[in-house]
Amino acid sequence: MTPQPRPNGEAGAPSATLQVRNLRVYFDTPGGVVRAVDDVSFSLEAGERFGLVGESGSGKTTLAMALLRMIKPPGHIESGQIWLDGQDVLALSGEEMRKMRLAGIALVAQGSMNSLNPVTRIRRQLLDGMKDHAAAGSGGADNGANAAKMSRREQDDYVHDLLARVGLEPQVAGMYPHELSGGMKQRVCIAMAISLRPQVIIADEPTSALDVVVQMQVMETLRRVQEEVGAAVILVGHDMGIMAQFVDRVGVMYAGKLVEVSPVREIFSRPLHPYARLLIECLPSLEEKDDLEGIPGLPPSQFERPTGCLFHPRCPHATADCATQEQMLDEVQPDRWVACHRLELIHNLQQETSVQESEAGH
Amino acid sequence: MSALLEVKHITKVFGGGLFSRNRTVALQDFSLTIASEPPTITAVVGESGSGKTTLARMLLGLETPTEGQVLYQGKDLQGLSTAEWHSFRRDVQVVFQDPFEVYNPFYKIDHVLKTPIAKFGLAKSQQEVRALIEEALQSVGLRPENTLGRRPHQLSGGQRQRIMVARALLMRPRLIVADEPVSMIDASLRATILGNLRQLNEEFGISVIYITHDLTTAYQISENIIVMYSGSVAEAGAIDLVVKQPQHPYTQLLIGSVPQPDPDRRWNTEATAASTAAAGASDGCKFFARCPHAMSKCAESTPPLFQTDPHRLAACYLHEESPSLPAEEMASVFVGRGADASPLA
Numbered sequence: 001m002t003p004q005p006r007p008n009g010e011a012g013a014p015s016a017t018l019q020v021r022n023l024r025v026y027f028d029t030p031g032g033v034v035r036a037v038d039d040v041s042f043s044l045e046a047g048e049r050f051g052l053v054g055e056s057g058s059g060k061t062t063l064a065m066a067l068l069r070m071i072k073p074p075g076h077i078e079s080g081q082i083w084l085d086g087q088d089v090l091a092l093s094g095e096e097m098r099k100m101r102l103a104g105i106a107l108v109a110q111g112s113m114n115s116l117n118p119v120t121r122i123r124r125q126l127l128d129g130m131k132d133h134a135a136a137g138s139g140g141a142d143n144g145a146n147a148a149k150m151s152r153r154e155q156d157d158y159v160h161d162l163l164a165r166v167g168l169e170p171q172v173a174g175m176y177p178h179e180l181s182g183g184m185k186q187r188v189c190i191a192m193a194i195s196l197r198p199q200v201i202i203a204d205e206p207t208s209a210l211d212v213v214v215q216m217q218v219m220e221t222l223r224r225v226q227e228e229v230g231a232a233v234i235l236v237g238h239d240m241g242i243m244a245q246f247v248d249r250v251g252v253m254y255a256g257k258l259v260e261v262s263p264v265r266e267i268f269s270r271p272l273h274p275y276a277r278l279l280i281e282c283l284p285s286l287e288e289k290d291d292l293e294g295i296p297g298l299p300p301s302q303f304e305r306p307t308g309c310l311f312h313p314r315c316p317h318a319t320a321d322c323a324t325q326e327q328m329l330d331e332v333q334p335d336r337w338v339a340c341h342r343l344e345l346i347h348n349l350q351q352e353t354s355v356q357e358s359e360a361g362h
Numbered sequence: 363m364s365a366l367l368e369v370k371h372i373t374k375v376f377g378g379g380l381f382s383r384n385r386t387v388a389l390q391d392f393s394l395t396i397a398s399e400p401p402t403i404t405a406v407v408g409e410s411g412s413g414k415t416t417l418a419r420m421l422l423g424l425e426t427p428t429e430g431q432v433l434y435q436g437k438d439l440q441g442l443s444t445a446e447w448h449s450f451r452r453d454v455q456v457v458f459q460d461p462f463e464v465y466n467p468f469y470k471i472d473h474v475l476k477t478p479i480a481k482f483g484l485a486k487s488q489q490e491v492r493a494l495i496e497e498a499l500q501s502v503g504l505r506p507e508n509t510l511g512r513r514p515h516q517l518s519g520g521q522r523q524r525i526m527v528a529r530a531l532l533m534r535p536r537l538i539v540a541d542e543p544v545s546m547i548d549a550s551l552r553a554t555i556l557g558n559l560r561q562l563n564e565e566f567g568i569s570v571i572y573i574t575h576d577l578t579t580a581y582q583i584s585e586n587i588i589v590m591y592s593g594s595v596a597e598a599g600a601i602d603l604v605v606k607q608p609q610h611p612y613t614q615l616l617i618g619s620v621p622q623p624d625p626d627r628r629w630n631t632e633a634t635a636a637s638t639a640a641a642g643a644s645d646g647c648k649f650f651a652r653c654p655h656a657m658s659k660c661a662e663s664t665p666p667l668f669q670t671d672p673h674r675l676a677a678c679y680l681h682e683e684s685p686s687l688p689a690e691e692m693a694s695v696f697v698g699r700g701a702d703a704s705p706l707a
Contacts, residue, residue: 211409240549240623244622264625286578286622292582293553294520294552295551298521
């Protein structure tokens with residue numbers, strides 16, 4: 001596949017479409033400062049599909065919104081860097097950033113099918129987004145046609161082409177949102193997201209309100225158009241099943257930090273961070289009936305964060321060191337980044353259990 | 363074997379009033395018998411609009427059927443006396459989907475546990491109330507000292523949903539209707555709540571109707587499954603049979619679409635071609651328009667339930683060589699608990 005991406009941007013592969021370095025998003029609340037995103041670094045290659053998983057409150061949606069610079073007060077980007085295709089996103093003016101959205105980095109929001117305007121036809125909604133964002137200052141103009149300068153005929157062709165890409169009939173252009181099913185609406189939102197051929201599409205739980213059959217269709221649609229347009233995708237969610245089916249790499253977030261970033265096959269066959277392992281082990285399967293056990297304990301409160309490794313109060317392998325020393329994300333194997341003190345030991349432990357299991361099997 | 367709750371040929375139609383052109387048949391000629399013994403977990407699975415929540419609401423007496431009857435211990439729900447209604451309200455409990463909406467934010471969570479105790483006179487003294495509540499909380503794995511006295515916003519969604527299960531347990535019901543109890547809960551906490559439901563079934567002998575769109579969790583906790591499509595039963599029977607060897611084309615599509623948490627096992631993308639089509643012809647099989655095996659016969663009449671295995675029924679003409687079974691006898695093919703001698707040979 002693509003060359004090895006670097007989650008911690010130091011080496012900074014120049015080919016990376018999106019680079020995030022040491023990003024911190026803080027919320028100033030009466031109860032104190034909440035570190036929603038804390039020192040997160042990763043990068044995306046062109047066309048790559050990256051999954052961001054974690055429990056609710058782990059900061060995955062906040063991270064996605066920060067990439068679009070759409071954090072609302074009392075939240076703010078405390079520090080860090082975001083580079084999109086060589087451009088410093090955090091240095092853009094408000095107007096430049098507005099143009100960058102949709103043209104450079106687009107969002108398919110959670111429940112975005114409910115974000116369509118109920119009294120406007122689909123055609124108009126698709127064109128409005130383009131008109132507003134197409135005349136991007138730097139580089140954006142190459143991304144797509146400028147709807148404002150098109151003839152009616154060209155606009156029609158453009159809209160029909162967009163709809164065809166997401167598998168919708170041309171008649172849909174003349175319809176209102178209430179005439180479409182949830183899956184069709186979500187496809188319209190995907191059509192909107194690709195209308196200006198962005199380099200990055202952020203999909204925040206795009207199918208959480210849809211049935212499994214429709215969910216699969218929407219995800220397959222997203223995959224197809226993403227490959228056609230060549231955009232990278234950040235898929236935010238907590239459904240590990242969809243992650244396994246869709247993404248190339250997975251980043252696991254816990255309490256605002258990335259604790260593991262690994263290729264999808266590796267993380268499912270052998271998760272290294274204890275939290276990632278528990279997350280994958282507690283998944284119910286259609287193959288065999290397991291013991292129904294969740295991850296013990298609860299995620300830390302926003303205000304009382306544990307010292308040291310944030311996961312240590314729930315971690316089955318924690319020692320005294322884990323409670324005092326924080327471990328940074330480190331490349332423990334080629335392409336696998338994990339933040340854990342006790343990795344060596346857990347590693348051997350896993351090998352032992354697998355040996356025992358295979359012995360028991362004989 | 364007496365029936366605790368019996369659903370007989372119920373149909374529910376929404377709309378269709380004087381000024382409405384739209385009639386929605388949410389449930390059509392549905393029958394189900396829930397025996398009081400042995401306690402079982404039955405999953406009702408289907409997509410949105412398949413009628414599963416309408417069924418739940420009718421089982422709970424929150425909705426009256428347009429046609430047909432819901433019987434509690436042999437008596438129509440609509441004709442129950444006050445005393446019988448009281449007993450029904452205690453025997454049949456519910457766990458709803460959204461653990462955020464069921465709490466009044468102004469009350470401590472003790473309130474939601476104390477109210478049913480007072481209402482049904484379950485305890486004689488404050489100590490007894492306290493003991494009952496603590497016992498129920500411990501049964502679902504919560505520590506009373508960390509839970510009582512707090513307000514809803516101080517608890518996570520998973521904790522709140524477990525309190526709802528504890529509340530249902532307080533009443534020592536014979537049936538719990540759980541309508542999507544884990545769909546709003548993080549994956550890491552889902553397992554715990556499902557474990558609680560299974561434990562209630564095993565330890566306290568409570569039957570559970572588990573309503574969900576998630577086949578995976580249904581497979582994990584249930585013995586039997588009813589797959590609904592557009593208000594009718596598509597397939598029903600022992601869950602191992604239905605999940606491992608689905609026979610109705612809709613069940614096959616549904617199971618092929620489940621995203622497996624394994625990158626090497628792709629979901630089945632071929633089966634989806636026609637699946638965005640609208641609802642089928644009103645006379646025939648509801649799945650007709652989306653079905654890859656549709657025959658002319660399917661558009662003409664609704665297929666009955668064909669008994670393809672001792673423990674499974676499929677409403678599909680592909681299996682018409684098998685004997686058909688009247689809809690009200692559906693529960694007779696279900697396996698009992700502990701029937702671990704898996705029907706899969």
